[in-house]
Amino acid sequence: MSTETPEPDITSRPRGRAARERMYQYLLLLCAALSILVTISIVALLARDAITFFTLVNPLDFFGGTEFLLSRDVYGLLPLLSGTLLVTVIAALIALPTGVAAAVYLSEYASDRMRSVLKPGLEVLAGIPTVVYGIFALVYVTPFLRTIGLPVNTFNILSPSIMVGIMIVPMVSSLSEDAMSAVPDSLRRAGYGMGATKFEVTTGVVLPAAASGIFSSFILALSRAIGETMIVVVAAGSQPRMLNLAEPLQNLWQGFQPMTAAMVQINSADSVSQLGFSSMFAIGLTLFAITFLLNLVSNRIAARYREEYE
Amino acid sequence: MATTEPDADWHGDDSSISQLRGRAFEATCLAATAFGLVSVLLLLLFVANDAFRPLSADSGWLLTYAVTVVVPLAALAVYYYRLDEPAGEVAYVTSGLPVVGVLLTGGFAVMFIELLSILEWFALVTSLVAAGGLIVAHGRLRPNAALERLVVLFGAPIVTVLGTPPAQFNWLVTDLAAALGVDFGLYHRVISLREVLLRLPYVPTNWLLLLGTLVAPLAVAGGVFVARRCDSRRAGFAVVGATLVGALVGLVTGPALGIGYGGWMLLVAFVALPVGVYVEGVVRRREGVRGLAFPVTAVLGVAVGSVVVDAAGLAGPDSWIDWGFLTSATSRTAADAGIYPAMVGSIMMIIVIVLATFPVGVGAAIYLEEYAPSEGPMGKFVTLVEINIGNLAGVPSVVYGLLGLALFIRIVQWPQGSIVVAGLAVGLLILPIVIISAQEAIRSVPDSFRQASYGMGATRWQTIRQVVLPEALPGILTGTILALGRAIGETAPLLMIGAAASVRLAPNGFFDVAGMMPRQIYSWSSELEPAFRHGVLAAGVITLLAVLLVMNATAIVIRNRYQRE
Structure with missing residues (x-):
């Protein structure tokens, strides 16, 4: 009976099966390659209009110009760069120490239960839409700064920068915490074996060992602060201004217009010249170049520390 | 070598001082962790207060609901937690x-x-x-x-x-x-x-x-x-x-x-x-x-x-x-203003985003995790793709708006501010996030599953479709929902592609010009009248955050239910 059943031919390879497999592979490869296409089209499309712009405006005048006036077709990048710089510096002053301290707490001190509350909580900070942070800055933080006696204008650079700082804290803390968790326990034990206290192990062993990871998180956070748009659009005003180096503190109370906010303003302006429109792409390309470079550097550093302990 | 240094400092000498220092350090770190959380929580309370105005109710009303709803629920919550x-x-x-x-x-x-x-x-x-x-x-x-x-x-x-x-x-x-x-x-x-x-x-x-x-x-x-x-x-x-x-x-x-x-x-x-x-x-x-x-x-x-x-x-x-706020259009008078057309715009934009990014993002993740060779010229190409995806995730959102403006409006010539353009621009923005989270989900499927499937004579694609994808689906869904949460709140790309500042009529086609929730909220933020600034604006923010909260909670439930140990 059993001899009558034909042996199933399990070794046969039906024709076309291999071709089908290859088809799916190429389709999926196409999906993956799309990301390259996105990058290329960003660069190409921004460059197209930026080049038109630079044929009409000398790049030196653009990158070295100290005045930005759409109505008079004067396009100097420095006032916009001043705004971006201020936001980034203030946000960094808030976020970098806070983020690293939070990472130290989460990685070295927190109990499991605390971690399970604080970590998702910090992630929530990164998930709040940036326009909401902008409204916080404009409607609640600026009046609050006034009540505590700071002479801030309605639109000022200080309150949006504080909000940008709070927004990027989770980015610093989660990446730094990853770096600190990657430090092998044997290093900590060696420290304790030498009679060091927990404080000494944390500051003397863990932090230096995780330094490159922490540094890479800093760069990433700065890049996020540079590219942040809605917070500054809502709360920083629309007045491009040069840094007042004689009285540095005065800068904080005034409104600035960072690069991102300038792009939004050009785009939403009622009547803007062809040149003004293409200046938006020149600013966009500059912004893209800065953030892309920072991201690259950060990835490089992060890759290096991963190699160190794995 | 074996020299002894009897005079060397012993770390425990000033132990009482260093303990204080350690305690202070720990407390500082905890305070830093709590700083962002507490300040945002306070701001949220202010917004919620502006939006709901609980103090405008009779105290009896508040008391009644506190006794019938809040106290019993809080007691139950404590009981469950403990x-x-x-x-x-x-x-x-x-x-x-x-x-x-x-x-x-x-x-x-x-x-x-x-x-x-x-x-x-x-x-x-x-x-x-x-x-x-x-x-x-x-x-x-x-x-x-x-x-x-x-x-x-x-x-x-x-x-x-x-x-x-x-x-x-x-x-x-x-x-x-x-x-x-x-x-x-x-x-x-x-x-x-x-x-x-x-x-x-x-x-x-x-x-x-x-x-x-x-x-x-x-x-x-x-x-x-x-x-x-x-x-x-x-x-x-x-x-x-x-x-x-x-x-x-x-x-x-x-x-x-x-x-x-x-x-x-x-x-x-x-x-x-x-x-x-x-x-x-x-x-x-x-x-x-x-x-x-x-x-x-x-x-x-x-x-x-x-x-x-x-x-x-x-x-x-x-x-x-x-109910009026949720179902009516925006208006010059604060009391009549609503968010309905913007909500419709956001929903339709999400449909476009899901259709455009989910298949491509998951497809790319499958390729990178399951097919990508690690050597040869293709291997180099794959490394380039991976680095590129990481970098795209860090490109400012306003640049994606500029891309959408240049590509879909000026070259393809779709109508300015239409839902398709908004959806595709924001979709490109979240594509790297979708790919990265889908990659993580696929990576977490144990290799033994794949080996078992190959052992049964399945081809690579059959293994992916019938073993890997079903196992990775909860993770992929979680990541996608979180990415969509990000997409709903994105505003800068919408400004760049010219989404409508205020629309009275809800859109009824994907090529219609529309406003979306965050775009509407941004327009309200430039109104100077206090009724807008502390009322309508706060209500819009709370609506947006409520939608986000529900999406994130859903994602967390899916994650917790199917998390692999």
Whole structure:
């Protein structure tokens, strides 16, 4: 009976099966390659209009110009760069120490239960839409700064920068915490074996060992602060201004217009010249170049520390 | 070498001082962790206060609801947290499911009101099913014809759903044809199955269409799920029968309640069915049954509270968020302003984003995790792609807006500020996030699963489709929902592609100009009137955050349920 059943031919390879497999592979490869296409089209499309712009405006005048006036077709990048710089510096002053301290707490001190509350909580900070942070800055933080006696204008650079700082804290803390968790326990034990206290192990062993990871998180956070748009659009005003180096503190109370906010303003302006429109792409390309470079550097550093302990 | 240094400092010498220093350091670090959280929490409280204005209510009203709702629920929550964690999970899901269900109901209701009639929905679903059927049938009949399959894969939806290119793409065909000097004769388009269905002389009534294309499939899905879980076909049939009867009851009760039979049927399908299936499972497993007390207490508390408040004639708060805010358009006067058209715009944008990014993102992740070679020129290319994806995730959102403006509006010439453009620009923005999270989900599927599948003689694609993807699906869904949460709140790209600042009429096509929720909120933020600044604006922010909260909570529930140890 059993001899009558034909042996199933399990070794046969039906024709076309291999071709089908290859088809799916190429389709999926196409999906993956799309990301390259996105990058290329960003660069190409921004460059197209930026080049038109630079044929009409000398790049030196653009990158070295100290005045930005759409109505008079004067396009100097420095006032916009001043705004971006201020936001980034203030946000960094808030976020970098806070983020690293939070990472130290989460990685070295927190109990499991605390971690399970604080970590998702910090992630929530990164998930709040940036326009909401902008409204916080404009409607609640600026009046609050006034009540505590700071002479801030309605639109000022200080309150949006504080909000940008709070927004990027989770980015610093989660990446730094990853770096600190990657430090092998044997290093900590060696420290304790030498009679060091927990404080000494944390500051003397863990932090230096995780330094490159922490540094890479800093760069990433700065890049996020540079590219942040809605917070500054809502709360920083629309007045491009040069840094007042004689009285540095005065800068904080005034409104600035960072690069991102300038792009939004050009785009939403009622009547803007062809040149003004293409200046938006020149600013966009500059912004893209800065953030892309920072991201690259950060990835490089992060890759290096991963190699160190794995 | 063996030299001893008796005078060397011993670390413990000043132990009392260093302990203080250590304590202070720990406290500083904790304070730093809490700083951001506490300040944002405070700001959120301010916004919520502006939006709901709880203090404008009679104190008796507040007291009543505090006694009937807040205190019992808080007590239950403490009990679950301290003593009965499984019940806490049940309480969380049973209170969350109806919220998600009501949101879905609202989404579908908006879709039927603004986007397509029930007949159009019926035609769309039927044609999609027909396309799927064609593809599956071809796979069965000619399993080895790869190229043919490719043609069918893309051709079937065109025949059944799209027909020959619709008007929006005509420029492509006609311009190309003109450039080549050829006349394709496409001016008379060939219509699709969908359009044929729309022109049928006799169609069933709307409630029958809705029952057949929405309620019945969901009921069957629920039935199959229960039948598998209980290992009993009868239980499955009971679920299907109960759902259909429940939906049919709506023909009478729906209009009586003022929500129409459509609203009732949607509620049955999206709220009653999932809640029923979940509660049945909880009761049968006898695990955390006490958690069911939470939603029951909430409903009873609200009911008792409203009776007491009515009887005593206490006035509730004059909240900015109310039914009127959610269902009317924006207005010059703060009291009449609403967010409805912007909400419709956001929902339609999300549809575009899901259709555009989910397949591509998951496809890219599958390639990178399952196929990508690590060596050779292809290996280099793959490394480049990976680095590039990481970098794209860090490109500022305003640059994506600029890309959308340059690509879709100036080159493709789609209307400025239309939903398609907004969806694609924001979709490109979240694409790297979708890819990265899908990669993580696929990576977490143990290799032994794949080996087992290969051992059974499955090909790589069969392994991916039948082993890896089902296992990774919860993770992929979690990541996608979180990415969509990011997409809903993105504003800068919307400004760059010129989304409408304030729209009075909800859009009813994907090529319509529309505003989205964050765009509307931004326009309100430039109003100077305090009623806008501290009322309407706060209400808009709370609405947006509530949608985000529900999405994130859903993602977390999915993650916790299916997390791999």
